[in-house]
Amino acid sequence: MIDSASLLAVLPELILTAGGLVLMLVAAFGGDGTARVVNWLAVLTLAIAGVSISTSVANGPDAFDGLVRADAFSAFAKALIYGAAAAAILLAPRFFLTDGKERPEYPVLILFSSIGMGMMVSAGDLLTLYVGLEMQSLAAYVLASFMRQDGRSSEAGLKYFVLGSLASGILLYGSALLYGFTGTTAFDGIAVAMGDGVSNGELFGMVFLLAGLAFKMSAVPFHMWTPDVYEGAPTPVTTFFGSAPKVAAMGLAVRVAIEALGPAGLDWQQIVIFVALASIILGAVAAIGQTNIKRLMAYSSINNVGFALIGLACGTPAGVAATMSYMAIYVVMTIGAFACILQMRDAEGRPVESIASLSGLSQSRKGLAAAFAIFMFSMAGIPPLFGFWAKFLVFDAAVAANLTALAAFGIAASVIGAFYYLKIIKTIYFDEPAAAYEAKGGAVENVILTACAVVIVFGYLLNPALDAVSAAAAAALF
């Protein structure tokens, strides 16, 4: 039964839906000329939706008889998702302009994807989970092939679609098994049913469910699509893929693991530990040989997801808080790094993607080079940059949860990852200059870049706030 409290609890989604539909009509009737306006209105819609998160939490935590959860956890994840989505919209126009014209469908698709992501992180039921996931994915498939005249982009979209559908199928199969063996699709119901021992059927369902989720967050061994899609998709879309959907998938995985599969903690812990370490190592090793910066970022995201999963592997409130903090810091680093990558344009303004073209950037574009170096050192986890703190939190949670060996192994593997980040800094700072880039970046790019760099450099001052918010988010799940 639909009551007003439930509707208010999904207010952010309602706002995004209304905004998305209206803007789609504007785009359809107004044509490509409206792109600029639609962009800003889409950002505005995301901002309003972001503000309305507090209303939704006030009317939470349960809505629609537990189908949807509006708690501190979903609020934390949604704020991140909306912020990342807005950044992905703001960074796009300049990229699309170099290739001809802007298209207003881009922000609209991101809005629709954001609705799906919002539903993912506030799912309280396997069905909400699936609907949210598909909503996000469908928009993402279209986004990946957005440059339809570009062969690489179409290929990326198709690959993403085929593999994504497979993953959805696996996930759906897992959901069906869980439903069959527990008799319910509600997360808390599943947890109750698993409370008196985990049957084989439930175990299979859980494994399939987790496999589907691992695909969505591109964790090893379900990561294969990531490099191709990252490379083929238009760079603003890659920015988006690298940030918001990762948070949504991670948020969803955390919620499912804790709320629905909590009693099977010891079973999924092994899976998560394997996936985490495999992602860290593969992401680090495979990135070393890359020559395309976007492919490198794809492996970097696999690597980072592995670190974030260490927090989940702890299964403790501190671990969940660490995972969510990790994602928050990761999103800032990713958006900052992509804001740098988007500025990689040759003298005629065409985008370039090869790492070699960065050679000697520090002599032609000092500011850009410094920002790039900050994000790379930060991703490598070198203090005093904020990326170190993200890793610190997950390892600290692992040590507190008596997973010292996991922490030691993970942190040792992070040194492998440091190598390829250093390689980029080496290219920028040590190598002889290559052909110069365009003399200066766009204003919006520079603002976003600077904001991210400031957060990464002075992030430690945010620690008390981040600790409090992420702890509250984690507490909502236990």
Place this chain on the structure above:
Amino acid sequence: MDGFPILSLMMAVPMAGAIACLFAGANAARWIALIATLVDLVLGILLWANFDQGGLQWQFQEYSPIFGRFAWALGIDGIALMLIILTVFLMPICIGASWEAINKRVGEYMAAFLFMEVLMIGVFAAQDIYLFYVMFEAGLIPMYLIIGIWGGADRIYASYKFFLYTLLGSVLMLIAMMWMVHEAGTTEIPALMAYDFDPHVQTWLFLAFFASFAVKMPMWPVHTWLPDAHVQAPTAGSVILAGVLLKMGGYGFIRFSLPMFPEASSQLAWLVWGLSMVAVVYTSLVALVQSDMKKLIAYSSVAHMAIVTVGLFAFNQAGIEGAMMVMLGHGLVSGALFLCVGVIYDRLHTREISRYGGLSINMPKYAVLFLLFTMASVGLPGTSNFVGEFLALMGIYQASSWVALVCTTGIILGAAYMLYLYRRIAYGEQVNADAAAMPDLSAREIALLAPIAAAVLWMGVYPESFLAPMRSDIRALEARLAPAAPAGDSHIKMGAAKPAGEAHHEEVSAHGEAH
């Protein structure tokens, strides 16, 4: 100076200078850097002057919990004070050494050096274990850039090696720190120093910290990054690397490994001794056959640092005081030696020893100063290194006479390779015309080397100035270690003091020697 945040100020001054340098032109950046480091030197002297010797163990404390899980907690004892003084003393000299040698991307270079100074002071002043780690690790960034951008031909390999070696060493330390903080419930270093960890766990914690400090120190066999880094780094980079960065390893042992894990330190002392003995003999022999000046001095650093580690793991006051004195002395002397190499490198652009010869003829002033630092490195009485090496070896003799025996050969070998180096550079025939035509030291170069020469002699003639601030801290450390200290094999027996007039001399000769 009560309550005045002088340590924060000492970090703020170079930080502000670093930011200013990034935006300044080449010449302005040089002056900004010089002024910032000189201001810091003045502040350092003020710090020393206001340090209450024998007063509270921790002084100039600051605390503000602005980082959530860890705090901006600073404070120093005598040991940290001396290392901070060493840092601020060497920094203006480094800037001066780069005055003419560095002429591309000067602003960034000076900024990197000033940032390095912030971090070095931070490492020695941090009283929060995580703050220490942040400062300790962050030092990799500026040093990576300094080696990689302004280094020699093979700079990229050297910078990677430096970075990854040190990073791999330190990450395990971080895991150990986390475990300790969860166990003890505090991040404050003084509290952790007094906490008694379970002896079984101590072994693991010790090994984790050892991985980090042994690489930083560097101890054999994880020293191989050092010769590469030294050879490729610009002169001032080598000075700061040898002068201060290596001391972070020794400081780490003295601040963390020994007081926090006394039982493990004692159990694993054989490991440290063994590695140190190998280092002293092996790296000295390696130094003997080097044809590259910087490499030779780099290997001699490894040998000297091994004397530091045996001194520290002697578990007694003499040994630890000696280790500290070697660290301070070596900081000055190896820094000065790298400067001496830099002086002739700037003229001839080669580090090949065989390209020089007979420099005492055309560069007499240079030959005199170089001789002084060579002798100091050998450990001639009257110079800084003699005091330290003597105390350290005396300390280790009480713990293990065999280790003392092997390590003392290092002094002989040190004399061999240093004097051989000096002979090939300063004496003999002037075989190369270009080397024979090199002009003597300029006023700027004399101004760089003279203060170090003065400090080296001061430390050799009146070491009490430097030992006094550290004495009570080292005594406290010795007391902390006493229950766990290994028994020692030298069984020194002091004769009981007899009233004057009795058969005093016979008593002494009967009991007063070590068996």
